[in-house]
Amino acid sequence: MLLRILAVTDLWHPTVNGTVRMIEQIDRQLEIMGHEVVVIGPRRFQTIPFPGDSEVIVALSPEKTIGPMMLAARPDAIHLWTAGPVGVAARNILGRRNIPFTSSYVTKSPEYMQARFGVPMAKTFATLHVFHKISRCLMVPSDGIIDELKARGFGNNLRLWQAGTDAELFRPREKGFLDLPRPIHLNVGRVTIEKNLEAFLRLDLPGSKLVVGDGPERARLQKQFPAVHFVGVKQGEELAKYYAAADVFVFPSRTDTLGLVMMESLAAGVPVAAFPVTGPNEVIADGGAGVLDEDLGKAIEAARKIDPAHCRAYAMRFSWARSARDFLANLAPLKGSVAAQERPGDAPDLLN
Structure with missing residues (x-):
C-alpha cells in the first residue's frame, strides 16, 4: 500500500550536514518504492541564522502557519525528524489532537547545546523527553544511543533504526x-x-x-x-x-x-x-x-x-534501501488513512 508521508524537519536545504543527507536518502528510497514524501522544513517560514552558525537557519513562529500546511499535505503518516521550532510546533498540534506520529533522535543536541552555549545537558534532555514522550516510535540509529536514552529515562517507544550509505556514489577510485x-x-x-x-x-x-x-x-x-x-x-x-x-x-x-x-x-x-x-x-x-x-x-x-x-x-552491509524499509515499518499510519491511489476525493480532516 502506497503512502503519502509528511516529514517535518528543522534541518533542510541549504544546510549541508549528515542529518540533511540522511533525510534526503530516506526520501529518495521511499519515492523509489512508490511512496510520496512531503517535506515541511524551515524555509517554509520566516527564518533567522542559528546563533554562531549562519549556515544553519531557524524558523520563526512556525506554529502560526504549520497547521494548514500539515492539513494540505493530506498525510497517511507523519514523522518528526527534529525537535527544533518546526518539529515542536508540529508536535504540539499533533499532541493536542491525539494524532499519531513518529520521531527520531539523530543528533546529540544536548551535547551540542552544552558545547556551544553552556546549556546543561540535563535541561536539553528534559525538553527532549517531553517532545518524544507521545511519539508512537522514537527511531534511534544505534544500540549505544538507545542505552544512553534509557539511562536518561526515555520510555518503551525506542526502536533501533540504522542508517545506510550510497555504495554506488562512494566507491574506490583512483x-x-x-x-x-x-x-x-x-x-x-x-x-x-x-x-x-x-x-x-x-x-x-x-x-x-x-x-x-x-x-x-x-x-x-x-x-x-x-x-x-x-x-x-x-x-x-x-x-x-x-x-x-x-x-x-x-x-x-x-x-x-x-x-x-x-x-x-x-x-x-x-x-x-x-x-x-x-x-x-x-x-x-x-x-x-x-x-x-x-x-x-x-x-x-x-x-x-x-x-x-x-x-x-x-x-556493503549499510544499505539505504534496507534503512528506508525499516523506517517505513516503524511509521504510525493515521486512523482512516488509505493508500495514495485509493484515497477518496476528500482528505480526512486530521488537524481541525
Missing part, C-alpha cells in the same frame, strides 16, 4: 585525484566546536591533513593550523573523489549518534580511525575496517595498515 604528500588523513563534516577537530589537527602525523566541510570554527582552525588543507564543502561526485583519494579517515568527534561520514569513507575503501565512543563503536564494531583507541594517533597508525578491499566489503 588515488591521483589529490596531489598531496601521503599518507593523506581526511576528515569530512561540519567544522564546529562539538566535532572535536583539534584532537585530529594537533597530532604530529606524516603526509597531509585534509578537512572537507565548512562551519563557524573554520577560520579559527585555519589560522591555528596553517599546514592543514581546508577545501570547504564538497558534494556528489566531487565529495566521493575526495573520500576515495584519502588513505585514512579520521573521526575525532565524541558527540555523534552514528557518523554517516565514516560509512561513506568505508564504502570508498578508506579505513577509519576514531575514539571508542558511541557512533564509532556502532559503525566500526569488531569488523576490522577501522581502529578505535583513546590514543587517536595510535588508531591512525594502525588504520593505515587495513586492507581497503576489506573496508569496502564491510561497508
Whole structure:
C-alpha cells in the first residue's frame, strides 16, 4: 500500500550536514518504492541564522502557519525528524489532537547545546523527553544511543533504526585525484566546536591533513593550523573523489549518534580511525575496517595498515534501501488513512 508521508524537519536545504543527507536518502528510497514524501522544513517560514552558525537557519513562529500546511499535505503518516521550532510546533498540534506520529533522535543536541552555549545537558534532555514522550516510535540509529536514552529515562517507544550509505556514489577510485604528500588523513563534516577537530589537527602525523566541510570554527582552525588543507564543502561526485583519494579517515568527534561520514569513507575503501565512543563503536564494531583507541594517533597508525578491499566489503552491509524499509515499518499510519491511489476525493480532516 502506497503512502503519502509528511516529514517535518528543522534541518533542510541549504544546510549541508549528515542529518540533511540522511533525510534526503530516506526520501529518495521511499519515492523509489512508490511512496510520496512531503517535506515541511524551515524555509517554509520566516527564518533567522542559528546563533554562531549562519549556515544553519531557524524558523520563526512556525506554529502560526504549520497547521494548514500539515492539513494540505493530506498525510497517511507523519514523522518528526527534529525537535527544533518546526518539529515542536508540529508536535504540539499533533499532541493536542491525539494524532499519531513518529520521531527520531539523530543528533546529540544536548551535547551540542552544552558545547556551544553552556546549556546543561540535563535541561536539553528534559525538553527532549517531553517532545518524544507521545511519539508512537522514537527511531534511534544505534544500540549505544538507545542505552544512553534509557539511562536518561526515555520510555518503551525506542526502536533501533540504522542508517545506510550510497555504495554506488562512494566507491574506490583512483588515488591521483589529490596531489598531496601521503599518507593523506581526511576528515569530512561540519567544522564546529562539538566535532572535536583539534584532537585530529594537533597530532604530529606524516603526509597531509585534509578537512572537507565548512562551519563557524573554520577560520579559527585555519589560522591555528596553517599546514592543514581546508577545501570547504564538497558534494556528489566531487565529495566521493575526495573520500576515495584519502588513505585514512579520521573521526575525532565524541558527540555523534552514528557518523554517516565514516560509512561513506568505508564504502570508498578508506579505513577509519576514531575514539571508542558511541557512533564509532556502532559503525566500526569488531569488523576490522577501522581502529578505535583513546590514543587517536595510535588508531591512525594502525588504520593505515587495513586492507581497503576489506573496508569496502564491510561497508556493503549499510544499505539505504534496507534503512528506508525499516523506517517505513516503524511509521504510525493515521486512523482512516488509505493508500495514495485509493484515497477518496476528500482528505480526512486530521488537524481541525
